Amino acid sequence: MKRIAIEERGDWKAQADSLGFTFHTIDGAPYWDESACYRFTLQQIEDDIEDPSGEIEKMCFDVVRRAVDSEEVMQRLAIPEAFWDYIRTSWRNGEKNLYGRLDLSYDGTGPAKLLEYNADTPTSLYETGAFQWLWLEQAMERGIIPPGCDQFNSIHERMTEAFGVFGIPGALHLASGSGSAEDEGTVRYVEECAAQAGIETIFLNMEDIGIDPAGRFTDIDDNIITTLFKLYPWEWMMSDEFGASIPDSGVTFIEPAWKAILSNKGLLPLLWEMFEGHPNLLPAYFADDPRAATLEGGHVRKPLLSREGANVEMVRPGEQPLSVDGPYGAEGFIVQALHPLPVFEGNHTVIGSWLIASQPCGIGIREDDSPITKDSSRFLPHVIRD
Amino acid sequence: MKRSRSLKLALMGASALTLSACEEAPQDVAIFKDVLQCENEVGFDRDACIANFEQAKQEHVRVAPKYTSAEDCEADFGAAQCETAPQKTQSGGSVFMPLMMGYMMGSMLSNGSRAATQPLYRSKDDPKNFRTGDNQKVGSKTGVTKVPAQVAKAPSTKTSTVRRNGFGSSARSTSRSRSYGG
Numbered sequence: 090m091k092r093i094a095i096e097e098r099g100d101w102k103a104q105a106d107s108l109g110f111t112f113h114t115i116d117g118a119p120y121w122d123e124s125a126c127y128r129f130t131l132q133q134i135e136d137d138i139e140d141p142s143g144e145i146e147k148m149c150f151d152v153v154r155r156a157v158d159s160e161e162v163m164q165r166l167a168i169p170e171a172f173w174d175y176i177r178t179s180w181r182n183g184e185k186n187l188y189g190r191l192d193l194s195y196d197g198t199g200p201a202k203l204l205e206y207n208a209d210t211p212t213s214l215y216e217t218g219a220f221q222w223l224w225l226e227q228a229m230e231r232g233i234i235p236p237g238c239d240q241f242n243s244i245h246e247r248m249t250e251a252f253g254v255f256g257i258p259g260a261l262h263l264a265s266g267s268g269s270a271e272d273e274g275t276v277r278y279v280e281e282c283a284a285q286a287g288i289e290t291i292f293l294n295m296e297d298i299g300i301d302p303a304g305r306f307t308d309i310d311d312n313i314i315t316t317l318f319k320l321y322p323w324e325w326m327m328s329d330e331f332g333a334s335i336p337d338s339g340v341t342f343i344e345p346a347w348k349a350i351l352s353n354k355g356l357l358p359l360l361w362e363m364f365e366g367h368p369n370l371l372p373a374y375f376a377d378d379p380r381a382a383t384l385e386g387g388h389v390r391k392p393l394l395s396r397e398g399a400n401v402e403m404v405r406p407g408e409q410p411l412s413v414d415g416p417y418g419a420e421g422f423i424v425q426a427l428h429p430l431p432v433f434e435g436n437h438t439v440i441g442s443w444l445i446a447s448q449p450c451g452i453g454i455r456e457d458d459s460p461i462t463k464d465s466s467r468f469l470p471h472v473i474r475d
Numbered sequence: 476m477k478r479s480r481s482l483k484l485a486l487m488g489a490s491a492l493t494l495s496a497c498e499e500a501p502q503d504v505a506i507f508k509d510v511l512q513c514e515n516e517v518g519f520d521r522d523a524c525i526a527n528f529e530q531a532k533q534e535h536v537r538v539a540p541k542y543t544s545a546e547d548c549e550a551d552f553g554a555a556q557c558e559t560a561p562q563k564t565q566s567g568g569s570v571f572m573p574l575m576m577g578y579m580m581g582s583m584l585s586n587g588s589r590a591a592t593q594p595l596y597r598s599k600d601d602p603k604n605f606r607t608g609d610n611q612k613v614g615s616k617t618g619v620t621k622v623p624a625q626v627a628k629a630p631s632t633k634t635s636t637v638r639r640n641g642f643g644s645s646a647r648s649t650s651r652s653r654s655y656g657g
Contacts, residue, residue, distance in 0.1 A: 115653065134477060212656035222482055239477050246479040259537070259629050266646050266655040275656065289628070296643040299636035302543065303564050313632040315537070320656050321642065325649070331641030396650075396657030416649050451478075464652055473477060 090197025091128045092433035096233050098123065098224070110220055112271040119467055121216060123224060126234070127438070127454050127471040129197070134241045134452075134473055137201055141369045142191055142442045142449035145203055148367070149351050152359045153180055156350045165375060166355040167393055167420035172327050175336040176346045184345035187251055187318070188214065190453075191442040192462075193369075196431030200368040201440070203360075204425070205391070209344050209352035210322050212271065213468060215278035217443060217453030218244030221470040228470075238472040241452050245282065247445035252286035257341075260289040262308060263318040267294040272320050279318055295321045304337050316341045323349035324394050324420075354391050354423050376422035387427030392418040398463040403427065413461050429460055437462065502627035504590045506605060506617050508577040516618055527592045531578035535594035536561055538608030538630045539572035548573060553599040577605055579613060579627075590627035609633060 098104075101123060105113040113121040129138075156162040157177040168176065190211035195201035222242055228234045263280050265272040280290045291308055298314070299307040306314040317340050319326070326332055327349075335346075350356070357373035364370060374381040376390065390402040399415025405427060430437040436456035443451045457466040507513040513524035542548040543564055548557035552573040560570040577595040595605040595613060605613040609630035613622055646655050 131477070207657050210656035212654055218479075219482060222479060225478070241477045243477065243479045245482050258534075260631060266643060269654050271654050272656055294643075295646075296640050298642050299639040300641060301634040301636055303541065303562055303570060303634070305634065307634055307636045310631075311633050311636050313634055315632075321646065322655065325645035325655075326642065328645045329642045330644065334641070397652055397654070399652070464654065 090133060090195070090431075092125055092436070092438075093128055094125045095123070095228070098227055098231065098233065101224075104223075105220065108220070109277060110215065110274060112274055115271070118465065121220065122456070122467040122469050123228075125469055126228075127433075127469060129241070129471060129473050130475050131239070131473055132475075133197055137195060137197075138193065138440065138442055138452060139241065139449045141201055142193075142444060143447075145191055145206075145369055146189075146444055146447050146449075148360055148364050148370075149206065149208070149356065151363060152356060153347055153350050155363070156359070157181070157347065162359065166350060166353045168349060168353070169327055171333070172336075172346065172349075176349060179342075179345045180347040184341065184347065185255060185343075186345060186348060186447065187255070187343045187445065188248070189344075189348070189351070189444050191444070193440045193442055194428050194430050195440050201442075202371050202428045203357070203369055204371075204428075204439070205354055206351050206356055207441075208356075209348045210320050210396075211441075211443070212275050212320070213441060213453050213455070214244070214248075214275050214443070216468045217441065217451055218242065218248065219278065221453065221468075224470045225472065234472060235474070238474050240470075240472055242450070244443055244445060244451040247448060247450045248279070248282035249285045251446040252283045252288055255343075257283075257288055257316045259315050260291050260312070261316050261318060262291045262293060262314045264293050264295045264298065265320040267296050276318070276320050283318075295319065298331065300331060300334055300338075304334050306331070306334075306338050306340055314338075314340055316343070318343040322394075322396075323352065353393050354395075355393050357425055358423050371426045371428050373423055373425040376424050381424040384424060384426045387429075389425050389427055390422050391425065392422055393420040398461045401461050403461060405429075411460060413463060430462070439466075500624060501621040502581075502590045502624050503619065504579050504581065504622050504627055505619050506577060506579045506595065506613065508617060512617060527580040528578055530592045531580070531594045532575065534592065534608075534629070535572075535575045538594065538632050539575070539596070540608065540610070541634070542571045543568060545571045547571070549599075551598060552596065553602070556597075556599070577617070579605070579607075579622075581627075590622075591629035593629055 157180045163173050189208040191206050192204045193201040225240045229236050261283050263276050265276040283290050293308050297309050301307050358375050360370055361373045387405045392400045395417035398413045400417040402412040404410045437460050438456050439462050441453040454469045454471050455466040510524045510528050513519050514521040548571040557571050557573050560572040562570045573596050575594040576597045580592040581590040603615045607630045611626045
């Protein structure tokens with residue numbers, strides 16, 4: 090796995106702006122970064138990332154299967170009891186999942202290690218599925234990279250395929266939290282994929298959602314919402330005012346409620362408990378488990394519920410602990426064995442492995458100047474070339 | 476090859492919504508008051524008539540206008556023209572809806588008619604014309620005919636919103652980041 094400095098396309102910012110990818114630069118700091126790209130061999134992609142991602146997804150389904158029938162596990166995950174039945178029903182009814190992103194630490198050798206699973210509200214879908222695909226085509230055309238390069242990225246096709254067989258009756262509503270250009274960008278891209286599959290789509294903000302006398306959710310025009318894609322985490326859905334109305338609303342949610350079990354970092358100790366020793370897993374325990382103290386060689390403490398590296402604390406042997414501020418942690422913590430991200434020219438690199446309808450089909454690469462990946466990280470494209 | 480073969484990308488943002496703003500050609504549809512009328516139409520076989528009728532019945536539960544009293548329903552649709560809906564109000568009360576008076580489907584005589592199978596109703600004030608669940612006038616003709624594209628689409632269901640802004644407060648009180656995802 091190599092990091093290769095390359096020439097940037099002179100017009101990439103203008104192209105990004107015209108495509109609606111306005112968050113290529115955030116508060117003046119670069120986000121999309123094509124001054125370098127990563128290079129993998131086909132074998133690295135297939136053997137070390139694609140296949141293990143599929144295996145990890147299967148193990149995660151085993152965790153869900155166990156969790157929905159276990160009050161003890163649901164309690165450990167700090168999922169409110171009022172939603173246990175609803176979550177169990179969403180799993181038993183086979184409510185479909187659309188997408189998710191596994192965050193992997195991998196340096197080109199040895200098994201990739203699962204750091205966490207963004208199973209409910211993964212972002213960077215557009216950059217990964219569309220913009221880096223366009224970069225590849227144009228970079229080859231313009232001689233920035235050699236001809237005949239490939240990329241692990243069939244996300245756009247898989248998304249439209251998935252929507253084609255989802256079985257959505259009537260219109261699909263899609264919602265993001267207001268005030269985030271990045272989140273709206275991701276949701277607009279999902280909307281595009283659904284529209285290409287022939288689905289009627291209606292975009293709105295989460296805050297615009299209303300409720301009618303029969304307890305059904307409504308949009309700005311008072312249409313009843315029957316299927317809702319939401320870029321808004323389940324744990325906040327459940328604690329918001331309308332949370333109590335969710336079970337009787339008749340809405341099919343994307344992602345479905347059972348994903349709340351996987352978007353919780355309690356997933357990691359559960360995976361270790363059920364599949365201890367699996368090459369793609371790191372030892373992990375709930376923070377109050379005495380076995381947490383047995384983790385040698387450093388560890389990382391993470392809240393059950395958090396995002397973008399907030400409230401993560403990294404303890405490294407012989408070094409000062411590293412921590413990130415934030416508002417999370419009320420539900421408790423897990424501890425995971427330390428497996429530092431590989432460093433390429435001072436950049437700490439994490440691989441986001443995407444599953445669409447549970448099929449691994451692409452990766453997006455992020456770099457941060459610190460060992461804990463935060464929302465300051467940059468997105469870099471990649472190629473496959475043997 | 477490990478990547479998508481092609482990518483069709485409209486501009487994100489405004490143009491993703493232009494599908495509904497487009498002028499679309501009128502659609503071929505078939506309108507019947509019941510299965511018997513459908514199977515007597517040339518080119519329509521009984522099995523397809525029944526299957527579409529069943530689908531319309533299912534949609535009927537979803538898209539029929541809903542009322543919290545039989546009187547309100549009958550004021551719009553006429554005496555004895557309403558039935559109890561399977562839904563309940565949040566407090567467990569009954570919900571009422573008009574009877575399904577016919578159904579509309581894509582015409583089997585035309586290639587690629589994209590009309591959605593849907594139930595039809597007759598209002599008290601305009602009993603000659605069929606109407607869709609979202610109160611679009613369809614007309615009085617039965618059999619194969621043309622309707623505006625908007626009418627042929629599966630009805631959105633409208634209701635009255637009593638409260639808004641019930642989602643979002645957990646986000647505001649927890650996160651100061653620029654994204655609610657991760």
